[in-house]
Amino acid sequence: MTSDQAPLVIAVDGPAAAGKGTLSRRLAGHYGLNHLDTGLTYRATAKALMDRGLPLDDETVAARTARNLDLSGLDRSVLSAHEIGEAASKVAVMPQVRQALVEAQRAFAKAPSGAVLDGRDIGTVVCPEATIKFYVTASPAVRAKRRFDEITGNGGSADLAAIQADIEKRDARDTERADSPLRPAADAHLLDTTEMGIEAAFEAARRLVDAALEH
Incomplete structure (x- = not known):
């Protein structure tokens, strides 16, 4: 990145347990942000x-x-x-x-030095002028299973059905709230990780970031 370029800012939005945090950390590490x-x-x-x-x-x-x-x-x-x-x-x-x-x-x-921010209103409210925006999503069932595996993998106990119900309730609250509702920015790239592992999601995102940097 040359000195006359604006800092690279990557905005990553999406619902709970869709994989946006893992993707964001990978992108930050790769680009030194x-x-x-x-x-x-x-x-x-x-x-x-x-x-x-x-x-x-x-x-x-x-x-x-x-x-x-x-x-x-x-x-x-x-x-x-x-x-x-x-x-x-x-x-x-x-x-x-x-x-x-x-x-x-x-x-x-x-x-x-630039930054990667992930959340629910980064591309729409916090950083509408971000260099590139992603909206990471997955089906509620897949997201619930990921959260369940994370909890049990760390030695905890969990109820899969309860986790999915909680995720669906949280989705409704986040998308229906009046202030900064969860929704994709108009110019966000959609990454559906329902059947996509983190490596595939990272490679897809990396290619899009590299393409944006070339322009």
């Missing part, structure tokens, strides 16, 4: 409130906490805890929290 899982920013906000014994239903307090978040210190293994996810779903619907975190996510994307 910073990576941000924007979903973790909501979880980190919730955890900060919980750690300090602060209420999860006070929008002013939650927004102030979000503005003071350090995006460089997000620990996926800690923030993936179920109770943090439940708390995050409460603060994520607050407009002031969303505004604060979107501003932080945009600042992250403006780094001169």
Whole structure:
């Protein structure tokens, strides 16, 4: 990348367990870019409130906490805890929290070294001017099985039917919400990973990124 080119920004959106996080980390590693899982920013906000014994239903307090978040210190293994996810779903619907975190996510994307951001509104809201956009999806049944295998593979116990029901409920909530609903950007490349492994998805995405960089 020459100095007169804008930084490479890759936006990756999609529903839960579609594979967007794994793909994003692979792309970031391949192109030497910073990576941000924007979903973790909501979880980190919730955890900060919980750690300090602060209420999860006070929008002013939650927004102030979000503005003071350090995006460089997000620990996926800690923030993936179920109770943090439940708390995050409460603060994520607050407009002031969303505004604060979107501003932080945009600042992250403006780094001169470029960035990969994944979430649910990156291509549509956070980085509408991204160099290239992807929308990663898969059938609810496949996504549920992946989540089930992940949990049981780590020694946990899970109910496949309950996981699929939860995924479908979350899809409905994400796509029907008034503020930044989950939907593909008009210029996003669709990657359906229902019958596609991560290697195939990565190669497909890499070819599209390389083509975009040539223009």
